[in-house]
Amino acid sequence: MAVYTEVGDEEVAAFVAEYAVGRVVACKGIAEGIENTNYLLVTETATYILTLYERRVREEELPFFISLMEHLAAHGIPCPTPLHGRDGQALRRLNERPAAMVTFLHGMSPRRLTPEHCTAVGEALARLHLAGANFPLRRHNGLSVDSWRPLLQASARHEQEVAAELVDELAADMGYLESGWPAHLPEGVIHADLFPDNVFFQGGNLSGIIDFYFACTDFLAYDLAVCMNAWCFESDGSFNVTKARRLAGAYQSVRPLTAAEWQAFPLLAHGAAMRFLLTRLYDWLHTPRTALVTPKNPVEYLQKMRFHRRVRSPGEYGLDVDRAA
Amino acid sequence: MAVYTEVGDEEVAAFVAEYAVGRVVACKGIAEGIENTNYLLVTETATYILTLYERRVREEELPFFISLMEHLAAHGIPCPTPLHGRDGQALRRLNERPAAMVTFLHGMSPRRLTPEHCTAVGEALARLHLAGANFPLRRHNGLSVDSWRPLLQASARHEQEVAAELVDELAADMGYLESGWPAHLPEGVIHADLFPDNVFFQGGNLSGIIDFYFACTDFLAYDLAVCMNAWCFESDGSFNVTKARRLAGAYQSVRPLTAAEWQAFPLLAHGAAMRFLLTRLYDWLHTPRTALVTPKNPVEYLQKMRFHRRVRSPGEYGLDVDRAA
Incomplete structure (x- = not known):
């Protein structure tokens, strides 16, 4: 629940330019996920989650997670869908960390469970x-x-x-x-x-x-x-x-x-x-x-x-x- | 740069129901502001910032800050504009803290200053x-x-x-x-x-x-x-x-x-x-x-x-x- 890695405005703009999502409108570090740094990224076209993978996630395992989300989303599970850049890649680097953009899901976690x-x-x-x-x-x-x-x-x-x-x-x-x-x-x-x-x-x-x-x-x-x-x-x-x-x-x-x-x-x-x-x-x-x-x-x-x-x-x-x- | 107060989904829904902004679509704690807790609040109509005022802000001073933002926004300064609820109030309570919703401003803070x-x-x-x-x-x-x-x-x-x-x-x-x-x-x-x-x-x-x-x-x-x-x-x-x-x-x-x-x-x-x-x-x-x-x-x-x-x-x-x- 923390922002471990601060990213600059220019770095985010350059990162987002690799995707066909328009320019960055806002980028806010959010308190979500325990292992990684997550930003809520608003572009001219939509809202996304930008994740920077921190040390507790092994880089060689990222393709498993990215492919899994794609597979599940394609099969109707309401989970984040990784975006592919203009080069076809879903995983690239930002601030020396592996990073990916995924779709933003609506809704809130329930506090009082029924x-x-x-x-x-x-x-x-x-x-x-x-x-x-x-x-x-x-x-x-x-x-x-x-x-x-x-x-x-x-x-x-x-x-x-x-x-x-x-x-x-x-x-x-x-x-x-x-x-x-x-x-x-x-x-x-x-x-x-x-x-x-x-x-x-x-x-x-x-x-x-x-x-x-x-x-x-x-x-x-x-x-x-x-x-x-x-x-x-x-x-x-x-x-x-x-x-x-x-x-x-x-x-x-x-x-x-x-x-x-x-x-x-x-x-x-x-x-x-x-x-x-x-x-x-x-x-x-x-x-x-x-x-x-x-x-x-x-x-x-x-x-x-x-x-x-x-x-x-x-x-x-x-x-x-x-x-x- | 922290979420000091966690708010539940039902509390946020009830809070937002006091405003004419549609229902809550998402609410993410953001790492912005040092003194207060801020959420990025997406509703059916737009995106807002929801601020919960923590102990370092004196409650009796809040009307000054709220009025000032309203005044400056009305005079063309690009600052957050407080929303008024159906009861006319801009300040109400959430999780036992004073709280307000303000408009969401586009843009990012510069890292490399020119x-x-x-x-x-x-x-x-x-x-x-x-x-x-x-x-x-x-x-x-x-x-x-x-x-x-x-x-x-x-x-x-x-x-x-x-x-x-x-x-x-x-x-x-x-x-x-x-x-x-x-x-x-x-x-x-x-x-x-x-x-x-x-x-x-x-x-x-x-x-x-x-x-x-x-x-x-x-x-x-x-x-x-x-x-x-x-x-x-x-x-x-x-x-x-x-x-x-x-x-x-x-x-x-x-x-x-x-x-x-x-x-x-x-x-x-x-x-x-x-x-x-x-x-x-x-x-x-x-x-x-x-x-x-x-x-x-x-x-x-x-x-x-x-x-x-x-x-x-x-x-x-x-x-x-x-x-x-």
Whole structure:
């Protein structure tokens, strides 16, 4: 949520001149996206988002993300569409960083989450999975189960005492997740970070999905598990099964889960909570106090993980067993 | 340069419903303005800036700023124009803060300052002063000469050693400025903070002046002195007399300085450097390291003040003596 790289008026004008979008009318740094610098760029013809990719995004992976947004947009998913310059390229450089212009999506992220939001997100996620089915590129999920133990160890080595207690608590979860993690489930392109910040609504309808920079190839049901953690818990830590039923029901109305996915869902939800707990814990312990971004409190995800530990059946997530094809 | 207050989608929708601007299409927190939170607000009819006034702006002073922008815009100055709601009010509340919507100005702040920019700014500043001549409200300049000694003392009390040396160096300037500061010079509404960040250009023409939240009633020539400090020094600390001649010449082509203003100008420029040196020093010493805003380095203004100390005549600022009516 910060502007890491300031760009000058002349640099922006030269950059935009590579595209057939008219001249720059205004360019404002916006507080959107955690990893990259984003500008809202108004030209004579339309409004766009200009993204400068900062160090946390690996440059060799950018073609995956750019191609994915193009593919999904072409298949009707309301996501940013990269613009191609007069030279045919969608990726070029600005201020010594890779940069791209994408279309501007209308709508706002919801703050107070309702069951209606969950219905819309569930349906959109399933449509995204179907649209991604014939996407030819692959990207390994660098934040899946095999990354968790090293992340936990990196936090365990930290001097803060809070970490030591937490590391002890997580040891049993870690073993359980590693030994039980499925080897085979339906896989494909997943968003992997579909939090409310990354979904826009307008007039009650889902109008946009943004921030594909964690997207990768992984189990589709894991993406639903990430969503359930992000959309179906209340701020007091309680699980809202009404929202979960809506999310899962809407998802399954478009793409029914297989029996294996249904069976594995509690483990996937538990793992999804571990993934966000670990990255938040790591950022919490390692972000310098002078950073532009305030790290998110990991405790929220500890509460979610404690919930998942106690779950005994996929039904507790509102997953309809009859629909599990 | 930060979003201090996050506003929710429902709150923004309810706020905008008070105006005849259609429904909200998008609302993005932007990195503009140091004191307040600004959103770029796109509605069905146009794009606006939504400002939430944070604690450093005193609520009882907001009517001065709102009225001033209305007055100047009505007199042809390209500045943001506050919108009035259906109830006639331009100021209302959002997230427990005073808030207003203003028109969106096209253009971008220049990064590499040229003599042409200085010409445009000099002329615009003089036009602003003429347009403000019949503005009926007054606001004391709380950052003028009488505030400087307390500010210096507040920094002197700080434990950092760099402050002690600097405080010694500034003692002589302080006495000189306090004893010599003019009692009477032509006064009126001044912008008081017309830095490049607050001026937009488009296609080589000045297209906007923003951020009136330091505006006050004070000597008009002091505003020109603030501008000269902000626009006519190079990044290596050297004074660019070509730019100064352009700035002062363009200003005087619209509003010639009086002989008294001409005579007082070196002192005013010296004082303007002191004002920004002191507030930057104060912020430098007192901003917590966790703050969203990085304080500006005061050293830049120390260099400028050292330049002003050595000036012996108004002519050294490129001020044309023949035009000093």
